[in-house]
Amino acid sequence: MAPHLSGLHHLDLGTAEAAPDSELSDLIPTLTGASFAGSLLSLTLGNVRADGLSRLAASSVFARVRRFACGGDIDVEPWSAFPALVDLTIRESHMPAFVRSALALRVRDLEVRAFGGGRAAARTAWLDLIERAPPPRRLFLNCHNPGREAFAAMRRGGWLRELRELSISGD
Helix, strand or coil, rough: HHHHCCCCCCCEEEEHHCHHHHHHCCCCHHHHHHCHHHCEEEECCCCHHHHHHHHHHHHHHHHHCCCEEEEECCCHHHHCCCCCCCEEEEEEEHHHHHHHHHHCCCEEEEEECCCCCEEEEEEEHHHHHHHHHCCCEEEEECCCCCCCHHHHHHHCEEECCCCCCCEECCC
């Protein structure tokens, strides 16, 4: 597919959020077979069903992807297999799974969005992340508040000392 795009590095289908998740999920086989798939460094998707994301993550063709964002319900663990992934956008409801994954040990650019619920579980997960993971370089909190305890733990542990960029929006 699209041989003229074989050098494409960034693909953003995030605005496809308005489309039903089945439509974007149906594109997954096309994406994995696209001429540009192996050169992608950044991939942003709108709502995609979990089965579509599992198929996408299982494809080794996306091994160069450094940044991944998705509006759907992602299973974090398959993305841990992507050795280059260091920049991740997740919903707050995915925080507990993210913290337990190997991916948490290498993601240095993290965006957490409130959409999808799970605020109480996310707040507990933040404490685990601060204790377990290396400090972030970039942290974006999009309509998400980690909570007073998490911010206190960040301060006590010096977790934000290496931070280059902080964005807190909508909360």
